[in-house]
Amino acid sequence: MDSMGCQMNTADAERMEGQLRSLGFARAEEGTPAQVVVLNTCSIREHAEAKVYSYLGPHAARKRAGEDLAIVVAGCVAQQEGEALLRRVPEIDMVMGPQYANRLGDLLEGVFNGNQIAPTHIMEDPTQPQRSSTVCAWVNVIYGCNERCTYCVVPTTRGSEQRGSEQSRPRDAVRAEIEALVAEGYREVTLLGQNIDSWGSDLSPKQSFADLLRDVGGVDGLARMRFVTSHPRYMSPRVIDAVAEVPALCPMFHIPFQSGDDGILRDMGRGHTAARYREIVHNIRTRLPDAAITADAIVGFPGETEEQFENTLQLMRDVRFDQINTAAYSPRPHTPAAVWGDQVEEGVKKERLRRINELAAEHALERRQRYLGRVEEVLVEKRNERHPAQVKGRNPQGCPVFFEGDIDELKGQLVPVRIVEARPYSLVGERAEGRFAGGRYADDGESVVVEA
Ligand code: SF4
Structure with a gap:
């Protein structure tokens, strides 16, 4: 496999x-x-x-x-x-x-029996995955995507050609899977969906993703829950409220913006503007000032001018993302934008990718520096293969944290770690005394740590 x-x-x-x-x-x-x-x-x-x-x-x-x-x-x-x-x-x-x-x-x-092509319908999932971690698990909540972003292959691969390809798993099935995971000893679950905010809109009666979060985030014994991917067109303030109010929900949001220019966003078929994106970020930071915000962005989309690319960099300067997955646009088969005539030259795309990556890394480091000296609650996942004396875990915002420790003792534990070094995409720390109060962070951005 x-x-x-x-x-x-x-x-x-x-x-x-x-x-x-x-x-x-x-x-x-x-x-x-x-x-x-x-x-x-x-x-x-x-x-x-x-x-x-x-x-x-x-x-x-x-x-x-x-x-x-x-x-x-x-x-x-x-x-x-x-x-x-x-x-x-x-x-x-x-x-x-x-x-x-x-x-x-x-x-x-x-x-x-000689069948070579799978038939075409989706059914509720009776199978048990062979999970690669014993601490963190992924749980699909919605399959497919009804959007029609003009660069994306997903609508033709993970859905069907028709609208209505999104298929939400029933709430009870999601909850039962999470309860079973907790019973097996899993501590953290990440809910998955291409456009996760759409969960429930195809169910009868309709349900909201915020309600699903409140329900399954409350499963007894679950230490942490995350979810990806949020769509700026559909993300509701109720989701932000749920993250702020349900203790197991981690303060992190992955919300692709793709471009900071309204013309490019329109050509991409994204259904949101840069202003709408800024508004979402404002709502998150008002409610959860310490939350991590990560995103995806594409440079060199057909027709993108230098000025439009600059609008993307400006959005980044305004938001200051914790991390961005960047890509130079590449035409994918069977997608509308692949056959447009105004493709951007490869050299220009490469140069824009270099510039966006440089700025993203600068912001990532700046964002990681806020953790310096703080005590973070780290869920330990595994040994650091490069430095076996260290273990690797994540803080609630999803940032990898490395510190010295014995994996056999710490795996699956929530450990207080004082951060001593910030790198662009990870942190290094040392074990701290004390314990967290319910694993939650105060809204003033400070870790809540109660000295033992
Ligand atoms: S980019 Fe995301 S939202 Fe757009 S069609 Fe692809 S999966 Fe759906």
């Missing part, structure tokens, strides 16, 4: 691995040829299809040489390319889009 791309894909891969294990399969040892090969693909980056073909090459060669193995291509490239993949690599046994991640077991059975 190899997975590329985003957290949604990682969550799907865990789910598929869980099904294979429940069918009696085990992960092939390093260097041992696998009997079932699943490649969970991502189509966001450039050359995605080429990467898939080069990965499949050796497995297809094994099959041509007479070895008995099943090759499954899952994920977004599978959804996008469909039968084209089978034509190009006839050794593939199954092509399945991301919405079938919960059905790999059944579908594999179909493989042995």
Whole structure:
């Protein structure tokens, strides 16, 4: 099982691995040829299809040489390319889009009956993922996306061509999954959805994401809950209120802005303006001054002028993000913007990417510096592989924190850590005495720490 791309894909891969294990399969040892090969693909980056073909090459060669193995291509490239993949690599046994991640077991059975393409409907998920962490888990709450951003492949890969492709999981199913995770010892859950604010709008009767947060955020024994991804068009102040009021909800928001220019936002089909984005940030900072705000941004979208790019940098200067995932625009197959005539030159895109990354890193460091000298409550996840004497965890805002400690003693624990070094994208600290009062931070931006 190899997975590329985003957290949604990682969550799907865990789910598929869980099904294979429940069918009696085990992960092939390093260097041992696998009997079932699943490649969970991502189509966001450039050359995605080429990467898939080069990965499949050796497995297809094994099959041509007479070895008995099943090759499954899952994920977004599978959804996008469909039968084209089978034509190009006839050794593939199954092509399945991301919405079938919960059905790999059944579908594999179909493989042995000669079916190569997954049928088309989504069902509630009865499967158990094989999760890669024993502390933090991802839980899908909504599949698909009804938006039509003109650069994005998701509407054609994780949804259908028609409006109404978003499918919310029922609240009870989400709650039951989280309760089961807590019973297994998980401390933190991240709710996942491409446009998570839309959760519940396809349910009958309609429900709101803020209500879901209040409900599942209150599961007994759950230490922390996060959620991604918020859409500026749909994010409601009630979500900010829920984060401020439910103790387990972490003060962090991931809200892509993509561009700081209204003309580009219109061409992207985002359905929001830069002013609307600034208003959301203002609302968050009024209610939760210490919250982390992270985002995604694209530079060099077709037609983007230097002035429009400057508007993006200005939005960043106004907001000062904790972190931004940046990308130079790259035309993706079957998306409207890919065929527009006013593509920006590669050299210009590269230069803008360099400038935006430089500014993002400057702001990230400035934002991390606010933690210096503070005591942060860190949920310990794992050993720091590069420095085995250290463990790695995260503070409530989601920033990675490294400090010296014994993983066997600390894994899954909430530990007070005094921050002694701020780097652009991580913090270094040392264990502090004392304990947190309920793990919450006061609204004045100070950590609430009660000395023992
Ligand atoms: S909201 Fe996100 S996932 Fe949906 S179409 Fe736009 S960029 Fe793609």
